[in-house]
Amino acid sequence: MGLLFRNALKGLKKKKVQMLGIILMVFLSTAIYTSMNSALDRLENRYYSYLDEQNVEDFSFVPVVDYTKDISLEKLNELEQNELSNLEENEKQIINVYKTCLLNQSSICTQNLYMGVQGIFEKYGAVYKISNEKIDSIAEKYDFTYSLEPSKYISDEKYLISAMPYNKDKKINKTYLVEGEFPTKDNEITILPNFAKKNDLEIGDNYKIGNTTYKIVGFTYAPDYIYPMVSFSMPIFDEKYNNVVFMNQNTYDALEGIKQDVYVAKFNYKTDPKDRMNIQITTSEDNQNEVTTDNPANEIFKNEKDILTMSMTSGSRIMRIDMLQMEFDTNRKFAEYFLYLLLGISVFIIVVVSKKRIDDEKLQIGVLKSLGYKSSSIAFSYLVYPIVGSLVGGTLGFFLGYILNGPLTSLYMNYFTVPLSSLTFNMKYLLSSIFIPMVVLSILSYFIAWFMLRKKPLKLLKEGSNLKVNFLSKLVTKLTKKLPFNYRFKYSLASRSLGKLFIVSLTSFCTGMLIVLTLIGMNLFNSLIDTSFEGMKYKYMVSYNTAMTEEASDKDDLLLQNSLNLNRLLDEDGNSKKLDEDDYSINLNGIDSDAKNIELLDKNGENIIKKLDEENGVIINENMREIMDADIGDTLELEYNDKVLSYKIVGVTESYMNFVAYVDRETLSKDFGSPVAIYTTKYSNDSKYSSMKNLDNEEITKISGIFSIEDLENNVRKQMQTMNSSIYIVIGFASFMALVIIAVIANIVVEENKRTISLMKVMGYKNKSISSIVLNIYTPFVIVSYLLSIPAMIALLKWIISLLIGDMNMVIPITLSWQKALIGLIGLLIAYYFAVNLSRKVLNKVPLAVALKRE
Amino acid sequence: MENVYKINKVSKIYDNFSGKTIALNKINLEIKDGEIVVILGPSGSGKSTMLNILSGIDNPSSGEVYFYDKRIDNFNDNELTNYRKDNLGFIFQSYNIISNLTVSENIELGLNLSTNPLDIDEVINTVELTEHKDKYPYQLSGGQMQRVSIARALVKNPKVLFCDEPTGALDENTGKKVLKSLQEINKKYKTTMIIVTHNPSISEMANTVIKMNSGKIVEIIKNKKTISAEELRWA
Structure with missing residues (x-):
C-alpha cells in the first residue's frame, strides 16, 4: 500500500497545475470560512461577555402612578418639604387644588388636573419617590433589581447628544472606560471614541454643548448604547453627529436638555440575552393579555400594569443594545450561504481534477490490477490528492483566515460601541479547515476511483476501449462529410x-x-x-409637525404623508388577492403630478408621475409589486380611521425599500377630510434650509426636522x-x-x-x-x-x-x-x-x- | 546518389541529476537518398537520439546537420516544423494514432499536411487496411495500428520516413508484414527509410547498417545484397 501511495504522490508532482488548483480551492474556501466565522465569534463572544460585565439591563420601564389613589395627603405634604419645595406659582396652585381632591372633593378633580399634577411630579422627580415604594413591592416578588437611569437629550444643530450623570456605584448599565478617566470634577466630560475620531477631538480638548464648554477627560462607552443612535426618529444616523456623554452630577444638573429618565431593571438570576428582544412591545388592548414568549419581563408587564409599563423609549433602548445581535444573525447567514456556494463549486472542481488524474493513469491502474493489486488498495492510494490538498490548502487557508480576522472584525464592528477582545486562535477552525475538506473530498475521490476501477484490467489497458460510436458522432460524421478537413476533424473530435x-x-x-x-x-x-x-432631485426634505395649508414657492414640491394599514388588495375583477401577512403598513404619499423635484421612475427609466392625474390612481413601488403580488389594474384598499380609501394601481415605480405608494395630493387631502390640499413635507432646493439659523422663528416652530438628501444618501x-x-x-x-x-x-x-x-x-x-x-x-x-x-x-x-x-x-x-x-x-x-x-x-x-x- | 543527410561532429549532451550524459559523441555520418538505413544498437546507444536530431524533433548540442545540403541544426521552431511537414514521415513504436479518429481519418491527418500527397485509397490499399478503414484504433490489432501509422506517414509522400522501433511491440509474423510494407514503399516510391531498432535481424533488409554504442558509431556496413522482410531470421 505504501508503494501505491508513493506512486500516487509522484504522479501528483507531475501535475503541478492541477494539484495547485486543488490546494488553492481548498485554501480559498477555508480562508473565507475561518475568517468570517472567527471574526463573528470574536465579536459575538466579546459582545455577550460585555453585556455580562457591564450588567446590561434586562428591561426598562416607567412607573404607573394613579394620581387619584396612589398618593396620600401625608405623602404629598412630605414631598412639598423635599422634591416639591421649589414650585412656581401656577404649579403651587395646581398642587393646592390637588390636595383638595385628595380630600375627596371630586367636582374639581378633572383629568386635566391629574395630568397637570403628573407633569409637575415628573418635572421635579417626585414621581420616582412615589413609584419606588410601589416597585419595591414587586421587585422582590419577581426577583429583580432596578434603578433610575437619568438622561437628557440635547439637539444642537446637527449634533444629537444623550447626556448621563456618571455614577461609579452604578449597578446596572455600568459605564465602560475606553481611555482616559471618568469625569469627577465639574465641567469634565467623557465622549464616545468614534465621535471623537470623526470630529478630531482628543482627550484634553474642549468640547462645547450649547453655550457651555467642557473638558474631555476620557472616552467611554454606555452599554445601553451599543448602537449609538441617539434619536430613532431621525432617519440619519452618522457617528459624526451622534454622541453619548458622561459628566458628574453637578454638571449634569446644570445641563439643559429634554429629560428622558427611565427605570432599568436586571433580574437577579441568569437570563438569556436574546430574551430582551422578545419583549412584547404593544399597547394594543387586543393582545395585552397575550404573552407569546417566556421572557419573564412580559409576565411583569402583564400582571403589574398598575405599577409599571413600558416607556416610549423601550423599543429604541432594545434596538440600541441588541441590534448587534441581529447583525450577527444576518452576517452568519450571509457567510454560511455564500460559503456553501463557493465550497460547492470548489468540491466539484476538485472532484473533476481528481477524476482526471485517475483517468490519466488508467493504463497504470490496469497494469496494477493485472499484477493482482486489489481495487480498494488502488482506490485508497488516490486519497493522496484530497489529503495533500486539505493539509496544505486547509492549513494555509486557516492562517489567511486569521490574518483577515482583524480587518473583518473591524468591518462587522463598524460603528457599534463594544470593546474588542484580543485575537485568540481557535483550533476548532484549523481542524475544520483540514478535516472537513479531507473527509468530503476523500469520500468523493474514493467513490470515483472505486467506480472507475470496477472495469476489467484489459479494458483499462486498451486505450480508447471505452469509446462509443453513438448516434451523435455518426450524425456529425454524416453532416460534416463535405466540409474542409479542419472542420471535419474538429467536429469529429468534439462529438467523440x-x-x-x-x-x-x-x-x-x-x-x-x-x-x-x-x-x-x-x-x-x-x-x-x-x-x-435616482428620482430625488431636491436637496432638502423639510418635515412639518402639523398639516400645512400655506402656499409654498412654486419651486418646491409638497407632500402629504401618512402611514396606513392595507385593508385589501383586489384584482381587476374585484376579487380579494391572498396576502402573506395581515398587517401590511403602507407609506402613503400625496404628491402633485406636476412635481418638479421628484420623479417616479419605472423600470424603463420613464417618469410616470403624470399617471396620478387618473382619477383615484395610485402608483406603488416594486417592493409592493414583488412581495404583495400587486400589479397595474389592481385596487388598493387602505384603512383610514373608520373609512376605507380605495385607489386603482396605475403604475409601479422602481424603488425597493418599504411599501410606498403615491396618490394625487389633492385627492388624498380630501380623503383625509380636508377641504383644501394640505402637506406635511416639503421638497426644496432652497439653500435657506441648509441651516435652521437661516429660518425665522415662525417657520422653525412648525418644522419638526430638515434633512439633507445628500446626507441621507451618504x-x-x-x-x-x-x-x-x-x-x-x-x-x-x-x-x-x-x-x-x-x-x-x-x-x-x-x-x-x-x-x-x-x-x-x-x-x-x-x-x-x-x-x-x-x-x-x-x-x-x-x-x-x-x-x-x-x-x-x-x-x-x-x-x-x-x-x-x-x-x-x-x-x-x-x-x-x-x-x-x-x-x-x-x-x-x-x-x-x-x-x-x-x-x-x-x-x-x-x-x-x-x-x-x-x- | 546524393546525400540526403550529412552530419558533422554532432554531439548531444543531456544534463541530469547524476551529471552530464553524452547521448551522441561527435558523430559524422552520411545517408544516401533512396536507401533503407538501419541504425542498430542496444538500449542507451544513442540511436533514438540520432533519429530525433536527424528528424528535427531535437537539436544537437554541437555540430552540423545537413538535409540535401541545407543546414538544419540552426533552424528555429517554425523552420523545423516546416522541414518536418514538407519532407518527413514518422512511424513510432507506440503507434501514436489518435484513438478518437477512424483509420481513414488518422491517415487524413497526414494527407492534410501535404501539397503533393499520394492517393489515400491507394495508400490504404498498400498497407492492406481497406476493409478496416472505418474502424477505430481500439478495434485493431497491434500490427494493424502500426500499418495505420505507416499509411499516415506515407500519404504525405515524404522524402524520408523515420521509423523508431516499428516492430518493437509486434510479434514475428506481424513484424515481418510491417517490414514488408516498408520495403514495398521504398521500392515503389523511392522513399529514404531510416529505421532505428535493437533487432539485428532487420539489418539484413537494409542497404546501410549503422551500428552504434555508447553514443558513437562503431561500425557502418554496406550490404551488397538485401533480403526481403519475409526471409528475415527473427531475433
Whole structure:
C-alpha cells in the first residue's frame, strides 16, 4: 500500500497545475470560512461577555402612578418639604387644588388636573419617590433589581447628544472606560471614541454643548448604547453627529436638555440575552393579555400594569443594545450561504481534477490490477490528492483566515460601541479547515476511483476501449462529410469526446457562475441605493409637525404623508388577492403630478408621475409589486380611521425599500377630510434650509426636522457598508477562484490533448492550426456554459438574498445588464486563452520525443 | 546518389541529476537518398537520439546537420516544423494514432499536411487496411495500428520516413508484414527509410547498417545484397 501511495504522490508532482488548483480551492474556501466565522465569534463572544460585565439591563420601564389613589395627603405634604419645595406659582396652585381632591372633593378633580399634577411630579422627580415604594413591592416578588437611569437629550444643530450623570456605584448599565478617566470634577466630560475620531477631538480638548464648554477627560462607552443612535426618529444616523456623554452630577444638573429618565431593571438570576428582544412591545388592548414568549419581563408587564409599563423609549433602548445581535444573525447567514456556494463549486472542481488524474493513469491502474493489486488498495492510494490538498490548502487557508480576522472584525464592528477582545486562535477552525475538506473530498475521490476501477484490467489497458460510436458522432460524421478537413476533424473530435466536453462545460459553468456573482455583487447594494435616490432631485426634505395649508414657492414640491394599514388588495375583477401577512403598513404619499423635484421612475427609466392625474390612481413601488403580488389594474384598499380609501394601481415605480405608494395630493387631502390640499413635507432646493439659523422663528416652530438628501444618501450608503464589504470579500474570493478554475480547465484541455498536440507538431502542423483544430473545439462550449450560468446564478442569488432578508419586506433587485454580461464573457475568454497559451508554452518546454512517449 | 543527410561532429549532451550524459559523441555520418538505413544498437546507444536530431524533433548540442545540403541544426521552431511537414514521415513504436479518429481519418491527418500527397485509397490499399478503414484504433490489432501509422506517414509522400522501433511491440509474423510494407514503399516510391531498432535481424533488409554504442558509431556496413522482410531470421 505504501508503494501505491508513493506512486500516487509522484504522479501528483507531475501535475503541478492541477494539484495547485486543488490546494488553492481548498485554501480559498477555508480562508473565507475561518475568517468570517472567527471574526463573528470574536465579536459575538466579546459582545455577550460585555453585556455580562457591564450588567446590561434586562428591561426598562416607567412607573404607573394613579394620581387619584396612589398618593396620600401625608405623602404629598412630605414631598412639598423635599422634591416639591421649589414650585412656581401656577404649579403651587395646581398642587393646592390637588390636595383638595385628595380630600375627596371630586367636582374639581378633572383629568386635566391629574395630568397637570403628573407633569409637575415628573418635572421635579417626585414621581420616582412615589413609584419606588410601589416597585419595591414587586421587585422582590419577581426577583429583580432596578434603578433610575437619568438622561437628557440635547439637539444642537446637527449634533444629537444623550447626556448621563456618571455614577461609579452604578449597578446596572455600568459605564465602560475606553481611555482616559471618568469625569469627577465639574465641567469634565467623557465622549464616545468614534465621535471623537470623526470630529478630531482628543482627550484634553474642549468640547462645547450649547453655550457651555467642557473638558474631555476620557472616552467611554454606555452599554445601553451599543448602537449609538441617539434619536430613532431621525432617519440619519452618522457617528459624526451622534454622541453619548458622561459628566458628574453637578454638571449634569446644570445641563439643559429634554429629560428622558427611565427605570432599568436586571433580574437577579441568569437570563438569556436574546430574551430582551422578545419583549412584547404593544399597547394594543387586543393582545395585552397575550404573552407569546417566556421572557419573564412580559409576565411583569402583564400582571403589574398598575405599577409599571413600558416607556416610549423601550423599543429604541432594545434596538440600541441588541441590534448587534441581529447583525450577527444576518452576517452568519450571509457567510454560511455564500460559503456553501463557493465550497460547492470548489468540491466539484476538485472532484473533476481528481477524476482526471485517475483517468490519466488508467493504463497504470490496469497494469496494477493485472499484477493482482486489489481495487480498494488502488482506490485508497488516490486519497493522496484530497489529503495533500486539505493539509496544505486547509492549513494555509486557516492562517489567511486569521490574518483577515482583524480587518473583518473591524468591518462587522463598524460603528457599534463594544470593546474588542484580543485575537485568540481557535483550533476548532484549523481542524475544520483540514478535516472537513479531507473527509468530503476523500469520500468523493474514493467513490470515483472505486467506480472507475470496477472495469476489467484489459479494458483499462486498451486505450480508447471505452469509446462509443453513438448516434451523435455518426450524425456529425454524416453532416460534416463535405466540409474542409479542419472542420471535419474538429467536429469529429468534439462529438467523440463528449465526456471531456461535458467536464469542460461544467467547469466553465462554475466559472461563469463565479464571474456573474462578481459582476452582480460589485454593485448589488449600491444599485439599490442608486435606484432609490435616482428620482430625488431636491436637496432638502423639510418635515412639518402639523398639516400645512400655506402656499409654498412654486419651486418646491409638497407632500402629504401618512402611514396606513392595507385593508385589501383586489384584482381587476374585484376579487380579494391572498396576502402573506395581515398587517401590511403602507407609506402613503400625496404628491402633485406636476412635481418638479421628484420623479417616479419605472423600470424603463420613464417618469410616470403624470399617471396620478387618473382619477383615484395610485402608483406603488416594486417592493409592493414583488412581495404583495400587486400589479397595474389592481385596487388598493387602505384603512383610514373608520373609512376605507380605495385607489386603482396605475403604475409601479422602481424603488425597493418599504411599501410606498403615491396618490394625487389633492385627492388624498380630501380623503383625509380636508377641504383644501394640505402637506406635511416639503421638497426644496432652497439653500435657506441648509441651516435652521437661516429660518425665522415662525417657520422653525412648525418644522419638526430638515434633512439633507445628500446626507441621507451618504448615511444609507454607510449603513450598507458592512453588507457591501462582506459582498466584496466574497466576490474577491470568487473572482480569484474563477481564475484558478480557468487555469485548471485550460491545463486539463491541453493535458487531455497533449499527445495529439505533440504528434501534430512532429508531423509538421503549425501552432495556430493545432490550436484551431484541437483546442478551439472547446470554445463554443465555454461560451454556452457561461451564458447558461447567468440565469442560474441570478436565480441562486435571488434565493440566497430572500433567505438573508427574511421577513424584512424588502426586495433587492438582482439583474445583470447585457453590457456587463458581455464584459464577463470577454474577460472569461481572455483569461481562458491566456491560460491555454500558458499551458501550451509549458508543454512546449517538454521535448517532443518525450511528450510522445507513452507514460 | 546524393546525400540526403550529412552530419558533422554532432554531439548531444543531456544534463541530469547524476551529471552530464553524452547521448551522441561527435558523430559524422552520411545517408544516401533512396536507401533503407538501419541504425542498430542496444538500449542507451544513442540511436533514438540520432533519429530525433536527424528528424528535427531535437537539436544537437554541437555540430552540423545537413538535409540535401541545407543546414538544419540552426533552424528555429517554425523552420523545423516546416522541414518536418514538407519532407518527413514518422512511424513510432507506440503507434501514436489518435484513438478518437477512424483509420481513414488518422491517415487524413497526414494527407492534410501535404501539397503533393499520394492517393489515400491507394495508400490504404498498400498497407492492406481497406476493409478496416472505418474502424477505430481500439478495434485493431497491434500490427494493424502500426500499418495505420505507416499509411499516415506515407500519404504525405515524404522524402524520408523515420521509423523508431516499428516492430518493437509486434510479434514475428506481424513484424515481418510491417517490414514488408516498408520495403514495398521504398521500392515503389523511392522513399529514404531510416529505421532505428535493437533487432539485428532487420539489418539484413537494409542497404546501410549503422551500428552504434555508447553514443558513437562503431561500425557502418554496406550490404551488397538485401533480403526481403519475409526471409528475415527473427531475433
